[in-house]
Amino acid sequence: MERFDTQKSEDLLARAREVIPGGVFGHYGTSVRRPGPKWFSRSDGAYFWDIDDNKYIDYMCAYGPMILGYNHPVVDEAARNQYQAGNTVSVSSPVMVELAELLVETVDAADWALFGKNGGDSTSLAVRIARAATGRTKIVKIQDGYHGVAPWMMASMATEEREIKGITKEDGANLLQIPWNDATAFEQLIAEYPDDIACFISSPYDHPAMRDNTLPEDGYWAKVESLCQKHGILLIVDDVRSGFRIDLAGSNVAYGFSADMVCFGKAIANGYPLSALVGRDSLKKVASEVFYTGSHFFQAAPMAAAKACLVEMKKADAANQMTQFGNKLNDGLVNIASQHGYDLKASGIPAMPYYRLTNVPFDIHSQWIDECVTRGVYLLNYHNHFVSTAHDEDDLNRTFDIVNEAFKALGDSAQHQVA
Ligand SMILES: Cc1ncc(COP(=O)(O)O)c(C=O)c1O
Numbered sequence: 001m002e003r004f005d006t007q008k009s010e011d012l013l014a015r016a017r018e019v020i021p022g023g024v025f026g027h028y029g030t031s032v033r034r035p036g037p038k039w040f041s042r043s044d045g046a047y048f049w050d051i052d053d054n055k056y057i058d059y060m061c062a063y064g065p066m067i068l069g070y071n072h073p074v075v076d077e078a079a080r081n082q083y084q085a086g087n088t089v090s091v092s093s094p095v096m097v098e099l100a101e102l103l104v105e106t107v108d109a110a111d112w113a114l115f116g117k118n119g120g121d122s123t124s125l126a127v128r129i130a131r132a133a134t135g136r137t138k139i140v141k142i143q144d145g146y147h148g149v150a151p152w153m154m155a156s157m158a159t160e161e162r163e164i165k166g167i168t169k170e171d172g173a174n175l176l177q178i179p180w181n182d183a184t185a186f187e188q189l190i191a192e193y194p195d196d197i198a199c200f201i202s203s204p205y206d207h208p209a210m211r212d213n214t215l216p217e218d219g220y221w222a223k224v225e226s227l228c229q230k231h232g233i234l235l236i237v238d239d240v241r242s243g244f245r246i247d248l249a250g251s252n253v254a255y256g257f258s259a260d261m262v263c264f265g266k267a268i269a270n271g272y273p274l275s276a277l278v279g280r281d282s283l284k285k286v287a288s289e290v291f292y293t294g295s296h297f298f299q300a301a302p303m304a305a306a307k308a309c310l311v312e313m314k315k316a317d318a319a320n321q322m323t324q325f326g327n328k329l330n331d332g333l334v335n336i337a338s339q340h341g342y343d344l345k346a347s348g349i350p351a352m353p354y355y356r357l358t359n360v361p362f363d364i365h366s367q368w369i370d371e372c373v374t375r376g377v378y379l380l381n382y383h384n385h386f387v388s389t390a391h392d393e394d395d396l397n398r399t400f401d402i403v404n405e406a407f408k409a410l411g412d413s414a415q416h417q418v419a
Pocket residue numbers: 117118119120121123146147148149203238239240241242265266
């Protein structure tokens with residue numbers, strides 16, 4: 001099985017570099033640093049095709065937004081109808097009310113909903129509402145937790161060794177960070193700052209880049225919840241990435257705790273631009289007083305898409321379907337790896353697996369990913385993956401064939417062992 005020819009991708013990248021800083025920016029910029037496709041020509045179901053017309057089984061799902069498959073007929077029809085009726089207009093559309101009602105009916109923590117475009121809109125709004133509600137300033141987050149590109153958040157990524165360009169120390173002045181799964185560290189912070197902590201914001205489980213992902217330990221969330229309640233700290237769940245892939249009612253429901261606010265984005269509209277912040281009744285008044293807006297926040301078509309997407313996810317029992325598929329994918333990949341002498345670890349939830357070859361150095365792991373990508377299985381070396389309800393048994397079998405070829409191309413594991 002030959003590696004794909006991606007010459008047209010490389011040629012367009014050279015053109016892009018002339019007019020776009022970096023060629024491709026942000027998280028999509030990873031593609032320009034590795035072999036493989038840089039530009040898609042079309043997408044459908046679980047696949048995309050690059051501009052050289054190579055087909056890929058997509059296990060990144062646009063980094064999460066695609067959950068029901070690309071070009072989903074029901075979601076696209078809902079969006080199309082709304083585009084035809086009107087999208088960005090001088091007043092809001094009734095579909096905003098219908099979507100808020102559906103979220104309130106579906107999501108455990110939702111008594112109200114506000115809408116934006118990106119996940120970072122929801123997380124930044126949640127933090128502002130928490131400050132307004134408590135009259136306190138400090139935000140507690142998990143080390144390496146990611147909540148978007150707002151300055152308060154990016155400041156948390158700076159270390160002695162790593163400068164984050166365009167961010168000042170002051171941007172992070174009110175940030176406190178603790179390790180994942182460490183409720184005792186949270187308790188110590190509360191003792192240190194008894195009257196200052198407005199909120200605790202965290203994804204429901206730890207899904208950092210470049211590291212194995214970690215689920216909550218037994219009792220962790222119950223302890224965090226009780227500390228928040230005891231000390232008047234608002235508990236914000238960032239479900240932007242994992243939302244709808246664990247539990248349609250919010251990932252906190254699956255992990256048995258209550259949240260004051262839950263942030264959604266990515267998959268909420270199967271790729272149409274929308275994010276949502278939902279929250280408890282007790283925060284509704286203050287949420288109405290925090291000024292929050294954007295020129296495109298009121299677009300009706302993405303809201304129509306989200307309504308259809310929620311209905312379709314419910315019908316398909318999407319989270320369970322993706323969990324079952326993810327389990328089969330993980331088991332198959334681990335098994336194939338071991339036949340070639342490699343230890344593959346799959347961590348995180350089955351619907352969002354993070355992969356790491358544990359018995360070879362990271363650059364060999366990256367080479368294995370490249371061998372998969374350039375034969376038609378789209379994976380990423382440093383990030384968790386995503387499955388969708390469009391991935392099926394045929395995709396699974398084709399994936400296993402390609403991954404087997406990728407290991408053959410990588411060669412004997414013994415020559416790459418970690419010392
Ligand atoms: C957990 C989490 N929160 C927030 C965000 C920010 O979302 P967006 O990039 O849509 O602003 C992301 C994006 O990857 C995320 O994974």
